[in-house]
Amino acid sequence: MVLGAAQRARLKKLAATASAPYRQVQRAKILLACADDRWSRAAIARRYDVHPDTVRRLCARFAVEGDAALVDRPRPGRPRRYGPDAQLAILTAVTQSAPEADSHWSHALLADHLSSTVGISPAQIGRILKELDLKPHRVRGWLNRPADPDFAAKARAICGLYLHPPAGSVLLSLDEKTAIQARSRRHPTRPARPGQPAHREFEYVRHGTVSLIAAMNVVTGEVLGEIIPGRNNSENFIWFLSRIDQAIHPSLKIHLVMDNGSSHTSKLTRAWLAAHPRFTVTYTPKHASWLNMVELFFSTISRRLLRRGEFTSRDDLAHKILTFIEVHDRTAKPYRWTYTGEPLKAA
Numbered sequence: 169m170v171l172g173a174a175q176r177a178r179l180k181k182l183a184a185t186a187s188a189p190y191r192q193v194q195r196a197k198i199l200l201a202c203a204d205d206r207w208s209r210a211a212i213a214r215r216y217d218v219h220p221d222t223v224r225r226l227c228a229r230f231a232v233e234g235d236a237a238l239v240d241r242p243r244p245g246r247p248r249r250y251g252p253d254a255q256l257a258i259l260t261a262v263t264q265s266a267p268e269a270d271s272h273w274s275h276a277l278l279a280d281h282l283s284s285t286v287g288i289s290p291a292q293i294g295r296i297l298k299e300l301d302l303k304p305h306r307v308r309g310w311l312n313r314p315a316d317p318d319f320a321a322k323a324r325a326i327c328g329l330y331l332h333p334p335a336g337s338v339l340l341s342l343d344e345k346t347a348i349q350a351r352s353r354r355h356p357t358r359p360a361r362p363g364q365p366a367h368r369e370f371e372y373v374r375h376g377t378v379s380l381i382a383a384m385n386v387v388t389g390e391v392l393g394e395i396i397p398g399r400n401n402s403e404n405f406i407w408f409l410s411r412i413d414q415a416i417h418p419s420l421k422i423h424l425v426m427d428n429g430s431s432h433t434s435k436l437t438r439a440w441l442a443a444h445p446r447f448t449v450t451y452t453p454k455h456a457s458w459l460n461m462v463e464l465f466f467s468t469i470s471r472r473l474l475r476r477g478e479f480t481s482r483d484d485l486a487h488k489i490l491t492f493i494e495v496h497d498r499t500a501k502p503y504r505w506t507y508t509g510e511p512l513k514a515a
Contacts, residue, residue: 169227171203178235192238194218195226202227250296254286258296262304273304311455322453324509326425329450330461331505333387337421337448340383340392340412341462344429345469346400350375350485352478368476376482380489381408383424384462389500391465393493395486405431406440413444424449427457464503468496 171179182188183196194216201212202223213220230237258278267277275290275297282288297303316322333339351372358367379400382393392415396404416422426432428451441447452459473492479485 169199169202169205169231171199175234176200176203182238191240195238198223198226199230250286250288250292254282254288255296255300257282257286258288258293259300259302262297262302272307316453319453319456320509322451323456323459323507326450326452326459327505327507327509329423329425330386331508334421334423337423338416339386339423340425341386341460342381342383342424342426343457343460343462343466344379344381344396344400345466346379346396347377348380348474348485348489349377350479350482352480357478375479375485378482378486378489381405382462382465382493383408383412384465385500386425386461386505387502389502390497391462391493391500393490395490400431402431402434402436405437409437409440409444409447413446418446420446422447425452425460427452427460428454461503461505465496469493 179196179200183193183200185193198212198216198218201207201215202209207215209220209223213223226237261278261281262273267273267281270277275293278293279288279290282293329339351374353369354371354373355369357369360366379396380393381396381400381404382391384391392412394408394411397407398404412422424447426449431437432451441449457463469489469492473488477485477488479488
């Protein structure tokens with residue numbers, strides 16, 4: 169059998185792929201072996217664990233049909249029991265109506281719903297949904313956010329502050345991390361061993377929650393953090409602003425970057441800020457918390473302390489959070505901010 173250069177290249181590419189169907193890859197290898205003419209048909213059959221007649225028929229079919237010989241021919245079988253009408257009924261139910269007392273469709277619910285019209289099993293419904301690429305058991309979060317005509321301008325203003333902090337002032341990124349759970353495991357965690365990861369008890373005990381408020385110095389990376397004493401409201405937010413006012417030298421102005429939370433924009437907070445002119449505030453656009461750089465620190469503390477930490481009480485959690493901030497500030501470094509506020513473009 170003689171292969172052209174283009175045919176040989178296509179067969180070699182198919183034979184080397186790991187994602188193509190097994191039978192197609194095997195047939196490509198058999199055809200390449202036949203074209204090399206180094207083995208007999210019987211040897212090729214033994215090498216690829218097929219009958220010699222299979223090798224002979226494949227070569228004959230390839231000579232007539234070309235690349236189509238790599239794919240199985242349609243085989244006769246029982247006529248389809250569930251035709252387009254059944255698929256349309258399933259498609260209509262999944263994409264339009266909703267189960268009466270459930271949050272989403274399951275295969276069993278669909279079978280029961282269609283029992284009077286189609287009479288189809290849950291397993292068959294699963295196969296049809298797979299063919300239609302429909303997954304009613306899955307959901308993806310989505311925010312219907314109205315377009316903000318000033319988003320680009322607001323984003324550029326914040327990024328301009330990060331990249332070029334104003335002289336004679338301290339630039340702080342401020343936010344809260346609320347409802348942090350103090351949890352401990354019912355049984356001790358088993359440490360990691362060679363060949364085995366650490367084993368962590370599945371069950372846990374809840375001991376309450378705490379909320380952290382933090383202001384990060386964008387230039388140095390240092391963080392001033394406090395546990396909110398009670399509710400996350402305007403009074404406690406102003407209390408934290410007062411702590412910032414006391415901690416920073418009076419000769420320096422204070423520039424805050426923060427979101428549009430209710431405690432940040434309340435009348436009480438705005439009145440306090442108006443009475444303290446050393447404070448200047450730049451608000452992030454709505455639903456753009458990723459522009460608030462202190463979120464990077466919150467990600468750090470989540471990964472390094474909260475995600476796998478053991479906390480026996482609210483006080484224990486609060487103490488470990490404040491200790492983490494204290495240790496962090498000893499070697500604090502600024503986060504590298506590269507976004508400029510301009511629209512992102514694909515490379």
